[in-house]
Amino acid sequence: MNLVRQWRYWSRFLFFPGQLLRDKYRSFRELLQHDRKCLELLSDLEAIHYTGTPVDWSRVTRLVVALRWSMSNLVRSLDAMHPDRYLPLIDRFQQLEQQLQQAVSLPAEDTAPPYVITLAEAASAAPLAGGKAHQLGVLLNRTELIQPQGFVITATAGRLLLATNRLREPIDELLGEVDITDTPRLHSISREIVDLITGAEIPPPVLDAVSSRLDQFQRPSHTTSWAVRSSAVGEDGVFSFAGQYQSLLSVTDADLLDAYKTVLAGKYRPEAIAYRIRCGLADQETPMAALIMEMVEARAGGVIYSRDPEQRDVPDDPAPIAVYAVAGLGASLVDGSAAPEIHHFIRQPDGTLDTLDTTTASRKADSGSPLLDPATARRLAGWGQSLENLLGSPQDIEWCQDETGRCLLLQCRPLLDRQETTDATGTDTPPVPVQPLLIGGLSAAPGVGIGVVYLAETGDQLQETPPGSVLVLTHLPPTLAAIIDRLQAVVCEGGSRASHFATIAREFGLPVITGLQGATTALRQGDMVTVDGWSAIVYPGRLDTLAERYPQRTTILATPFAERMGAVIDLVSPLHLVDPTASNFRPQHCRSMHDVIRYSHEKGMTEMFSLVGRSGRELSGAKRVDGELPFTLSIIDLGGGLTMDAAHRRTITPKQFASPLLRACWRGLSHPDVTWHEGLLYLDWQEADRMAGGIVNLKSAKLGSYAVVARDYLHLMLRFGYHFAIIDSLAGDEPEANYLTFRFKGGGGSYDNRLRRLRLVSDVLTWAGFSTHAHGDLLDARFDRRSAAETISRLVAVSIIQGKCQLLDMKMDSDDSIAALVESMKKPLIAVIDGSP
Template sequence: MDFKELFKHWTYQVFAPGTVLRRKYESFKNLLEIDRACLERIAELEDIHYGGTPVDWARVNQLVRELLSQSDFLVRELLAMTPGNYLDLPDYRNKIAFYLTMASEPQDFEFAPPFAMSYEEALGRPACAGGKAHNLAQAAALAELPVPEGFVITCRAFHYFIEYNELRPRIDTLLAKVNLDAPGFVGDICEEIQRLILAGEVPPAVEQEYRHRAMLLAGARGGRVRLALRSSARGEDSEASFAGQYESVLGVSLSDITPAYKKVLASKYSAKAVTYRIRYGLPDQQTPMAVLVTEMIDPAASGVVYTRDPADPDGDTLAVYAVPGMGRALVDGSASPETLTISRGEAPAIVAHASGGGAPQVVCGDTPDEGPCLPEAHALSLARVGLHLERLFRAPQDIEWCMDRNGSLYILQARPLGLEAADGEPEPDRDAPLPDEPLLRGVPASPGVGMGPVCKPQRITDLDSVAEGCVLVADTLSPAYVSVLERLAAVVTDTGSKASHFASVAREFGLPVVVNAKFATRTLEEGRQVTVDATHGRVYDGAVAALKERAGRPRPQRDTPFRRRMAEVMSRISPLNLTDPEDENFAPHGCRTIHDIVRFCHERGVGEMFSLVGKDGRGLTQAKLLQTPLPVVLHVLDLGGGLTPAAAAEKTVDPCHFASGSLIALWEGLNHPDVQWDGSLLAFDWERFDQMSGGVFSLKSKILSSYVVVAREYMHLLMRFGYHFAVVDAMCGEHPEANYVNFRFKGGGAGVGQRLLRLDFVKKVLASAGFRVKVTGDMLDARLDRAPAPKIELTLTLVGTLLGRTRLMDMALTGDDQVQELVDQFLESL
């Protein structure tokens, strides 16, 4: 608060103290509202961090920004309530905010050239080239087989595209709304982002670079070339495969390269890609999209090489999968390929050669007249290249390949093969043997065990209704199932292979999958309880007791970039260091987190209201005397909504004018049938009266009387009973987080021992009602926090009854046994 505001406050305090009370109350109301909002933001962030709620980092950024803005307003309202106090609080809050902003805001990214680069250049700049292009560049340089000629449109070009079209704020706003529990809603959000991308303009500098390189590529082919544009996002084809999540555009002419480029960029925001990225814990801006542009190969056959068997990662064989023509039917799970199993040795040899099944239109070797898709000599060449790349990349590999019409082989892609470790897998329960025969047998595609009711979505749009813990049964393995992956217990399909994109993703996330189960969609009815043993490719009827322990295994928790960054962010938000308001470190210099700032402001704000009016009654000049048969002198000051409109025209008020639920509840307690009022003994501040000019004072003076400051949701009461007093400060509104009752009780006319016995009585009664109670000398402080309005009103009625019953109690108390007996009687009478 600047000097001008401070001077205004002092002026009001001297000349218009009632205005100070109202302004303080307005600031207090605002403080409580902002406190509630801050705690809601903190709870949402904690749910994301500790509860594992999957969100885009844009949502975290949005919540952090809101929290920082709210905490700033919170500090301002506290300073408005207490001018001249806590002047260093903004500095401590701003220091916390600085470090929190550093941890939460996205890192700077570059959008300067190069916007396109060759394979050779991509070798030394993986962050620029993206995962797929960098891996392919390494394969081109070191493997025995060629890769298609081409170049890379870099990640920097993507960043420049987003900046050039001013898309980042709109994209972040949309991503912040993503809720993976509603796949349909995610689809709507992603379609909107994709529309923004497709409507954007490619910056001229970017287009000029990639067109120049495309013309050079076409020139080397006599001007006639078809291109393939494939995704190469940063992080793709790494530990996070993004298998099948992004778009490839094939057969592109030179004139169509720009719309094809934008189509690949837009695929970064497909629903399945966004879902996968969020579940894998990668922020959007850490996965910019580069695009790999290659010469289009006209394939006679295509497929993949797995240098390890995902179902038997410690085995001594690898597998080559092949389909005729393009490999899309293989990787999208709609085909069951020809499979060649090959030994893993210095001289690989074919161990088995099996035909595919389930999709005759694309499967080789299904009839005696058909030859194999892939000659065995070529399969052995692929095996040798696969083992070479495995040594090069120091991990088992998933390699895409194709063979042109002349029989030449090409490497299209190489990435780590997702394998689930089998170490420590529990053995089946020997006391509960497996059934003799499963319902179905299939091919293991992703190991593990899952149990649940069968669900068979007929369309992709039906995925919204997929229930938690079900076994999804379908004819093929669609990559779209990634959107509900974490809801599923297992997946079983009629066709498909372990070489499909979805199978790769399932292995990354530990989801059991069985493919090629032939008649699964016919055999397994909707809702039927089944057990899927995907490690051995079997589906059993019902819940198999022998496999329950394995079915209950938690899915692996990854140490993702999201989790690491979230931990740093939460270290500046969540820990609460200010726990004891009486501690010397309960001060601005003790605040280490935003939670500390919120706690400090709430505690000191409530404390300020607890001492709302001074001993001289300053600020009560407009208070109205309450007409009541009770022997109390009580003045009422309405801050707004505490009394009915009819009271405005009256010089005095009576209880029928009360509109505040808090005051009505407390008054009900003061009028409890068990409270016996002595009409001849007026309750006012006798001690103050004795000190004032030999007693020459009106007994109804505001200085001597009790008072209540009241609003619609707030009440502050000071009750003076002879030589002791009680303060009740309460908020009772629709938000439980802001509600509280504070109670103070001090003094008495009896000896110290008897006063302490009365305090013990009050303490035990309040403790039974849920208060936290502290006694210091002959003063008791009690607090009940964050309760719903009905609980607050019942508590205030109890407090009112307690005030009436304890007026002269100290005079009659003689011992602890008597106190406990009175406590029991009091509680039974309520």
């Protein structure tokens, strides 16, 4: 703790303890807000990873930045609740944050020269030249095939344009909003980015380099125009980007630079954006270079497929070579606007090519006369054969023929065998042949699971879950992670996709449906059901056809995006800290951001559980309750806990309780089934005994009970005789944030009697839906992630239990009495829990 912070903390502790308490509560509420936001962001990242949602990498970067910011505030809020207690957590979070930043970051974008290179230089400079120009450079150096003259404006020139005009950030912001299924929005984003680039200034170093290269092409009678073609990094490789980018033809010197910007902007055409995203490539991984080539006055043009699988009669036979031709340049062929002339050739063992017979091998162009004579067609087929042999795989080759009959090579890229990439997922989905049992929930984790219904209400029942179960329960505790290998699916009445376990379920491919009201009554123990986690529907019986229709993905597609996303998810998603009582529930064992979130939330609740120190200094200025119950109760209002007319009073009545939580506790303590012994003052007798040597004020707040209350929050310490109970609860509009914790300890009876009373309280609370943990004569119970109404009903129940258990430790001298007392205590609670008046 630095000196300034230390001085502020202790000055508030000594002189303004009430303000310190309010500050702690405010920090706790902020912690809950940041916790909820962190889990939402975590769920968004997991949804992208585990469902394969196609998004731009900038979306992931944006989510990670938001997650880091929210988690920084989460940890800061916890630290503010108890300054410097959580320094190890801060250190661990900062280490994970640094690793996450490295995982999400892309390599720095190079903007250094050269900005123009020759085609020959492009052969050894793929990152500068892009795929199209690089391949042409390789063939220029390794073959005798003729190409038009030209040069390359490099990818670093394009990066420099973005950097100089400060376009990277706005482009990433726009790409982060892309949903490739929302066509209107995709087109709108595309237009915005294209306008940014076409309106940008070309950097002077690029202008100078292009001008110098053009000068080298000038001749006295020079009338050359240019083809300005895309050549992005990654193009014409594993991913072809065929037809996705933009090229311009017949460009004059005067228009060359504007055409260059148009080609750069073509990288952001709607179809190019969607294609790149589906390929799992980040925008920065596909920088655009431009291939500048002399225009050719072409009489014919087209493509060569060194293997045409569509014409393969026998699957094991080699596919023929196909030469496609149209009049003029081949643009009308590749855009489908002209019917081509096609020539097919079969390879012979000696390397020669045979033409297929005329009826199947050749189709004439619309003009009626052949575009290619047999010798030219055979020569082009030979190109296909030799380029396939040279490059080691089937090739897709673009060519043209000028007016003199000379054939020129324009482009060469790997040819994808369409028969090997057929996707049958587009077939119509048949209807499910049975009526659903339950609908109306939400998909928290996709998939289809088939198994036997197992209903669980308590922690012990969860541990007994048999393998192959469809677990049906009311909420999603994080401890389900321990039995995930026994589950086929989970159906839950409450919960959300942002809960800890929903996160784990997505990681393991376990179908989970949340918010499916009535599940615990509609689904019967032992019944076989099929859970469709995609549509959030539960069907009766076993529907194997549904499971076969939607097989669970077991591996993520091997794309650059998936590889990076896997590294991000490893640092973000896994939850290792499940049990707060375990020895590894410590900051140094946080191995993911999820662990940090879980630890912070748990410790925030723990801090509120010890809201008021033993000295009770924080209760200065508390109001005393004048009620019918025989104990002293002091109240600190944090805002909204008491009515407006209580503001200036030192003594108040229960009628001035505004908080539903405080009213619920008072309702339980004053329940008709609770007996208060007349003439007995209920206070901290142990503290009174300790102070007996001095003058004791039996109405002192230090001896009595107290409450710290807000509209939807309550911290209540009940001091009855030689035992105490602490209730800490939040019950607001967000079920995932709501909780009720209860601690019970001590008593005036023998140790064995105290343990019996503890068993009684534990059994009743477990029946009421609490998870419980006993250690010696200390009992901790929790009821969380439920609606405000459910939480408040349990507050009433806990208060009734507390009232009915007073002094029982003095009487419970036999184990035989426990079962009967449990049943007796349940009776007044049934109506409370069911919501009956």
